[in-house]
Amino acid sequence: MSLTLDEARARAALLSEVSYDLALDVTATEDFRSRVTVRFRTSGGSTFLELHRALSLHVTIDGEVVTPAYDGRRIPLDGLTAGRHEVVVDARLRYVTDGEGLHTFTDPVDGERYVGAYLGLDITQRLFACFDQLDLKAPITLSVAADPAWTVLSNGHELATTPPIPCDLFTVVAGPYHSVRWEHRGVPMGWHARRSLAAELDRDAGELRRVTEACFDHYAVIFDEPFPFDSYDQVFVPELNWGAMENPGCVTFNESMLPRGRVTDDDRRHRAMVIAHEMSHMWFANLVTPVWWEDAWLNESFAEYMGFEVAETAAGFTGARVSFEAAFKPGAYRADLRRSTHPVAPAAEDVPDVDAGTNNFDSISYGKGNAVLRQLVTWMGERDFLAGVNEHLNRHRFANATLEDLLSALDAASPRDVRGWAGVWLRRSGHDTIRVTRRGDVPVLTRDGVRPHRFTVAAYTASLEPVGSRLVDLAGEPLELPEWAGLAVVPNAYGETFARLELDPFSRAAVSDGLAGLPDPLVRAVLWTAALDLSLLARQLPGEPSPTLITAALDRTRHDVRRGVLPPALDVIAAACAIDGEPDEQRAVALAGGLAWSTSDTAMLRRRLAGEGLPLDPRLRWAVVHRLAELGDLDEKEIEAERRRDGTATGELGAATALAARPTAEAKSAAWAEMTGDPDISVRRFRALADGLWSLSQRDLVAPYLTAYVEAAPSLARRGSAFAAAVGRSFPALPLTAAELEPVRAALRGDLPAVLRRFWEDELDDRP
Template identity: 80%
Template sequence: MSLTLDEARRRAALLSDVSYHLALDVTSTDAFRSRVVVRFRTRGGDTFLELRRAESLAVTLDGTALATAYDGDRIPLEGLSPGAHEVVVDARLRYVTDGEGLHSFVDPVDGERYVGGYLGLDVTQRLFACFDQLDLKAPITLDVTADPAWTVLSNALPASADQGRFTFAATPPIPCDQFVVVAGPYHSVQWEHRGLPMGWHARRSLAAELERDAAELRRVTGDCFDHYAEIFTEPFPFDSYDQVFVPELNWGAMECPGCVTVNESLLPRHRVTDDDRRRRAMVIAHEMSHMWFADLVSPVWWEDAWLNESFADYMGFQVAETVAGYPGARVSFEAAHKPGAFLADRRRSTHPVAPAAEDVPDVDTGRTIFDEISYGKGNAVVRQLVTWLGEPDFLAGVNTHLTRHRFANATLDDLLSALVTASPRDVRGWAGVWLRQPGHDTIRVTHRDGVPVLTRDGIRPHRFTVSAYSASLEPAGSRLVDLAGEPVALPEWAGLVVVPNSHGETFARIELDPYSHDAVANGLAGLPDPLVRAVLWATMLDQASPAAHLDVLARQLPRESSPTLVAAALDHTRNALVRRVLSPSAVPAALEVVAAACAHTGDTDEQRAVALARGLAWATTDTALLRRWLDAGATDQGWTLDPGLRWAVVHRLAELGGLDARQIEAQRRHDGTAAGELGALTALAARPTAAAKSAAWAEMTGDPDISVRRFGALAAGLWSLSQRELVAPYVAAYVAVAPSLARRGHAVAAAVGRAFPAVPLTDQELALVRDALRDDVPTVLRRFWEDELDDRTAAPTTPSTTDLADMAARKPAPW
């Protein structure tokens, strides 16, 4: 049962002064004990606590045992008199394997056990009984009974650890969905910075990787902290700052106050690329900014989730780029993140960056707000706001907002009120068109009497950089312009290539004039500024027909020097074009084009060579090449196969019939980690036999306790682009069974949605999905399916087989 907006408003009006004292016992391996003392004041009447799926339950109200009509979701509290009350709920609950509750994980490397409460929307209630809503912030005190040899971490500093009982100080008032507890034999690196205890932690089997990166992690943490201490007038609001690489986190990271949980993918086991470092620095900066925007000041309801995520996403990329020392963070945003935001903004499911509260009627719907609109588009819109206002006025307004609402809740209107006091510009008018309305404008380059002119189709004011180039794309100048209803003429750039929004300051579709478009199509990879190239790669691939898309890739990818842009172009080609646009008959020739573009052999840049090798690994049909790489543990140019690349090679070899189950098992044993187990599952499911597909499908749908990661790994192998006819029977089977699978929980529903058939579908198969959506489909799954339908039915015309064959035969452009 998902909490509704109306229920949350009624409960918030009824209750005040909420606090929790929670005791957890995690010594058992099959279930845990959760005992919580909930204190609050009420105006009187009826309310309820949420507690999901307790196996046993005892409740007392003000010292008296309560015979409660617990329904597996809610504990009713009826007939409360006005004043203070105390409820004690003692329950036994099961650990989970979907990351939503108290998650249990056994490390296959050493057999060690780890548990973690990774919470979020509607999840805290799977750990302890609570009033599970944002605007009932409360201090939380924690006691944990666990293995005495374990490390136990939470939002506050530990008060004591004796004989396996770990106690923690009370937190300041925080939303209960931001509570966290992690426990296990963690390896730790700890220090103090400006008097604040800090730490990085990882599983014991990842100790070498943590030590390898410890100096960098510590430096980036300190740089971000110092920067926020400088720009925010409110001091850091918590008494410690831990960051924990936790197993099987559903998010990239989670901004739990004082104790951030981080996905282990950000601690690579082998090669650490510049992209890895930039991404990790961005996440560190993103999550630390949340200590102010989400934790110190929190939304009232989920429609303002963007206030958390858009702000933090902007700060993450900005601080990584300008403070933490990772140039190229903005390049990665423009190339790999912003295109997804434009795609999301064209779907039926698009919504304003800041929707109305009534547009998010329950928490289930709130889950769908954590999307490319709130992150990618919201990031871009916040950047445009900073550009439009100027950073000093923007930060002045932000600081007023944080001080007014410290340890409380606030809305968009509260933020706008603070910005109005800091800026003479029409902030509310700006918000009305940028934040309250979906969609985006188009900025066009046209000509009047040979003079390039910028025009806007839309309703929003824009401030951005426009750049000019010669016919050979040599830089000829750039400047900042304001564009609204009136065209902007650029007479000084007559006869030149003109690129609006060349540095990505605004969020708008770009349409180049024919002369500029042709020059870019012919010389994109030769542009000297990688940020401009990122903007133009995204523009060219997003707007191109399939044939033109593959033509640009074939001619420009072998010349592109940035590993970031190589990887982004290949990801876009695979996911947006090959999966969703091409007909089944066009896929083989398209893969030949991709393989040829990735097959350049003279590269001396390891990171670029590896990015191309990853593309070649999923596109090639050359089993001899893949076998040679696997046997040597390196590419033909001598670049070592890191675990991710190695499993990509294993996957593709299995898909092409080049590896059997015994050989895949040998690779799993060679790896020996949890990631290796998932890689082996994918490879087994990818084998081109009916038996392999049947076995994968049976495990995906037959095991009610399958973890979301096993499910996803099996789906990744099941839906093979090269096996369209073999997997065709499972399309209808997936559509039939997915709604029932999705009802197991939100994380499972998201995993089922991500497992949508990753192959080109026929009109008849798409019709099956449309028909199913007429019935009762869980909210999270419905959003995935509707988005897939929009992406596939709005696709450009599929290129002819002749066009693709011609491109496949063409040699890549020389260096």
């Protein structure tokens, strides 16, 4: 019963002046009370509120008690007269453990309890009765009955009534949080984390504050509209399914961004990018909101572009663009080749319901959308781009807007044909290929595709010594580069456009021989993306100076090995990851991450676990434990000792993975029984067990579970979109034969939940 586009349009035409007065009582531990007063004006007729599976329900309409024909998802409001109405819905609802609704979590470190409303598409109805759609933005007033010792945070400062916001971006978090608070430019700000993470928050508080203020100050310069909300809290919350969520004035972050132990430069850079990303949403998503989910890219592409750019240029994290080129853009290219690809900006009718919208929060809307916006800025110039953006924000503040609205503003700000550009870049799926050929010794650039490109092309000697670079435009006509005759050339050297590269043999040989010695890490990132294979990894990874590029190359290789795109040559990968004597700790950590999943040297892993060599932070330690268990060199008693040694929620998951990874029939049976038999299993625990269940070296042992997985997955996926995504991501991480994949193809010919279908189709498309 996902909301359809037609239903949303009809309801939006009927209603106006919506507001919510919400009272929550979270003092009980089994379920919670949700009482909401919904006020609205209507032109008359019938509509409905959404409310998901209330345990009890009491409804009044304009003061009169009614007994609606509630079906577990919708409360009918029939025969409404024209004018203002007030509906009160008093319900008891279940807490959740899957991150979709009012999530409850008990910290194993100290036994403290936390609750948090993790909302999103079709999820606000799991917290209170509402008109659960984007274009019925409304002010929300909140009161919360909770333990008086708890901190309670929401979208408004001290629970003040919000401006009109989309209800899917409402949040409330409560528990014994540890807080760091201050004020900046008159706005109360804070960072918050569980009490057991107080030391980690205090360790990073100075940097978190500096990055927050740097991003805030940058947006104050580039946006005409001031910061739209009365406070800005940022909260590390337990078991969030997303990396972060842009709730107005109260952003929630996955706790992985507050790591225990070592914090690498990549950790810090990624966190700064996410802080910048989510803050930009205060304007793009929260101040100005799409009308329907076909324009989700307006939120996510813009925020992803701003996240990397602002982290790089304003927050001081050099290398953010490198991380995007190496770690995010390759996934966007891969996604654009699948049957599930779609235009960055699809038509509204191509997103017929919210389930379809859920599937568009993908590498197209994020990675490709970011890259496409960077190309737009390169093509039209940053000054004109920001002028158009500001006109758009000013014109639609606290309202809803479409792609057409944005294009009107950009077209007015630029002498270029922005609508024509959007027609080929935003309205079409797929991407172009830029090829290097030779006319004699002269490099020639050609384009396979339909899009205009503006990018930097760089020239190098055969030993990859830089010779020069320049910005070029490439369209339908070949572009000769006679001044660089006899040289290797790299188109799109700084990643300004979104196109695959095909180098000529001379340039390709130079890259194969000398990639790691090329001085510019951004150009190296572009080339690692374009040229990665097992041979390049073996030759160049040991000399690659950037931990970011090492990790990205290893992650891509692991993906390809597991899906049979590359041979499972783990010994080759392990040899490339040797870290003995590595003086650079950051490089050593990146290489150790690859070594932990590829090596079969149990004696070496045992020595690492005992404290020899590079000190193991919790993430690396659990990776080593996982691999030792997978190789049959760590028994249940030793894994339990590691769990007790860790003592945290992360340790509980690490132990679950290690136990499931043991090469015994009993271990696999126990993992599968818990994955499929526990109706309250959390998303994170399900994924942890699946990570241990499938192993490249255990094909015979796990083969019986391939068919079982296909049979059980549809029912498991119907628990909700987050759980469906977890089930889809738990697809057997093994090279599989055509015969082994046939049950998946057969299931795809039947009725499957939309999210699961998307994951399975993508899995098939990623395999040779």
